[in-house]
Amino acid sequence: MGMDKNTLLRKFHQARWDEEIIFELSVPGERGILVPRAEPGVVAEVGDGLAALPKSLKRKKPPALPEVNQMKVNRHYMRLSQETLGTDVNIDISQGTCTMKYSPKVQEHLVARHPGITEIHPLQDEDTLQGILEMYYKFEQFLKEISGLDYFSMQPGGGAHGVFTNASIIRAYHASRGDRKRDEIITTMFSHPCDAATPFTAGYKVITLMPDENGYPDLRAMKAALSERTAGIFITNPEDTGIYNPRIEEYVNAAHEVGALCSYDQANANGMLGIARAREAGFDLCHFNVHKTFSSPHGCMGPAMGAQGVRAVLKDFLPVPRVEYDGKRYYLNYNLPHSIGKTRSFYGNAPIVVRAYAWIMQHGAEGLREVAECSVLNNNYMEKKLRAIPGVVVWYAEGKRRLEQVRYSWEKLQQDTGVGTGDVMRRMADYGIQHYWTSHHPWVVPEPFTLEPCESYSKADIDEYCAVLAQVSKEAYEDPEFVKNAPYNLPVHNVPAPEINEPERIAVTWRQYQKKKAAKKG
């Protein structure tokens, strides 16, 4: 029983519940929670509460929510969770760039149970919020030390939002200097797509650089692209390939020479904590995906945080309010007349601040450095093992080490056997490992897969993970059709490949599904 000690493989089989959509479980009149009525004293004071609602906001009909009893709700979601391979049940190295480190459960207990966070509301009097404000303030100090920059905001609700906020600050900066001809930004093909998309949303034209033969952004192309119209450059380093660009200063200097600002996408800073900083690399702005590097369950599009930071010269433009300290108490400062305004409701995702603060406090400064060292060590160990697997190639930077993640390629496997990255993805889950992330589009590296072990996984975990990929490679060389027809042990056997491309066959809400179903019938 259990994992085979020699092969390190498991006889995994996932649960298959054929579970309904929750709307289909609805029984009219069924209730999960009966909300207690207000006490007489409260009613005497404020009436029934509903009378105060503006007429235009009051529903004419009750919402079409499913009516399900509590036990059934619990059972339903537990069953669905059994049909996924989340971070709690599998060795989650597959999500390269997502930095799926362990989020200590003690942090979940804090945010779920501690009244200091569960019983507060952001619009309470500041005097009653000193605890959470202190966390915000101290967390900002941590980020300042980690990055070397001068001021941070916790408002952005995710990484892309953080980059958008930086783009907005850059826009405000140039406008404040009367410089209105800067309408372009430069980014790179291996940066996150949000480094192109969010400045575009902020009003900029976007110039993207291709990688050179070593995998670094083409510096000559950058110099050709820079001009007096460049407002800023948006760069990740290391990029998704995991290769640190040792000449990053040249890029930053070239941008500064034309008067552009430099924004550092540090969504994943795991390989750099305590080792390299945005300031010394010359950047003017940066952002962190707090839920990645500083741990938080990744909520799948949220809740998240893209804490963004700036040098002092950009302070005036930061979002409001800022959490500040006058030596005696913490308070909210709205007095930034040139602020870009609010980027999110209230002060950003407070529970994430609690988790990240707790996480940093548990590690201490030495601990953060150890996180970086372990994650780099883990990644290099794993890279060595994976390179030995038949069919794997690694593009770029021959002989150089990567930091915390690597972009691999099954190019050779595909040429030799016809089995490609999509096939391996589907088969690996049969062994209880979640399918890996491939790459952003377009795929510059063919048949890609991008892996990141982080600091949390042990050598034994990494060995187990590598064993699965080695096994799938072996199967591909022996019986390609078998791998191509995977998965076999999962709830869904027939995964459409390539993806379903017809919008009429896709519905993302129940209402949409009903409409499209009805339209099809009619």
Place this chain on the structure above:
Amino acid sequence: MKKLGFIVNPVAGMGGRVGLKGSDGAEILKLARELGAKPEAPGRALEALKIISGLKDKIEIITYPHEMGQEECREAGFEPRVIGAIESGRTTPEDTMEAARLMAAEKVDLILFAGGDGTARNIYNAVGERVPTLGIPAGVKIHSGVYAVNPKGAGQVCAMFLDGKLLNIREAEVMDIDEDAFREGVVTAKLYGYLRVPEERRYVQSVKSGGVLAEKEALVSIVSEVVDQMTENPETYFIIGPGTTTRNIMTDLKLQNTLLGVDVVKGKKLVANDVAEARIWELIQGQPAKIVVTIIGGQGHVFGRGNQQLSPRIIREVGKSNIVIIATKEKLTSLQGRPLLVDTGDEELNDELSGYLRVTTGYGDYVMYQVGYN
């Protein structure tokens, strides 16, 4: 039951091994045989067929006699339906064309052919875009985009297509180098037209990943950018080069388009279709003008393949800063780091155009890409 039309050009590729630059024409073929050339195509065709032999009970193969497909089918274990007639040992391009025509009349779902650019041209002349086709690369010249990466890949794409698994059929360029000129050392290529080729990203020559819809959206985005420029510059002549990417502009403007030729637009109205070099020159004298070109052919040419009407003097008159190169990021990525090429015929101009140029990849979206080797 799906029907597969299968054609082998038995002499394709014979010129290559003995150093001739192609196999077109009876004279060259004779010479090749004298030099000891052996047929290459049959072996490659068989390689592809073996991959789909698993489908032999699910599809009907219709092929041409003897060495034009029948032999290969039998060897791969198929029982093909043989149509047409040939003079074995003396096959000609006309045989290829007639084969394709007859198969189109049989309403085959796909014509799988083994050959090179010459063969691709024959297929194109016979059926144009009426039937999906796929090439097994087996010729000397394989500049067209109609082939799979290799014979195995051709078999795999074909199998997937017949099995209903492939979603996209794209238009692929049929290009051919002028062989006589090539033997004199001059490289000129002509864009003959387009064949419809099933696409499975890993196996057909350009490797893609973003998905079909993403590509379509990217093209819409590119068109918006160009049309925007037209709106902002109503007095500027826009010289629209050939290709399927530029065609989208004309379609969006609801103007007549020449797929293989150059069209001129001003103020979003059509000035002229399929213009020759002299007429373009006449039009743009002393006028503001922009050239809109895209990448033609698998080698990444921006000038010199299929758009020779855009002569050096026209390019100089328009000016480097007024050249708008349009291409999707997918297309650029498929070049795998190779630079875009300019082959205007004027070495000095080629040098001037080299360096890094902006390629328009969407609305307000550009890639700084290397042009020319330097």
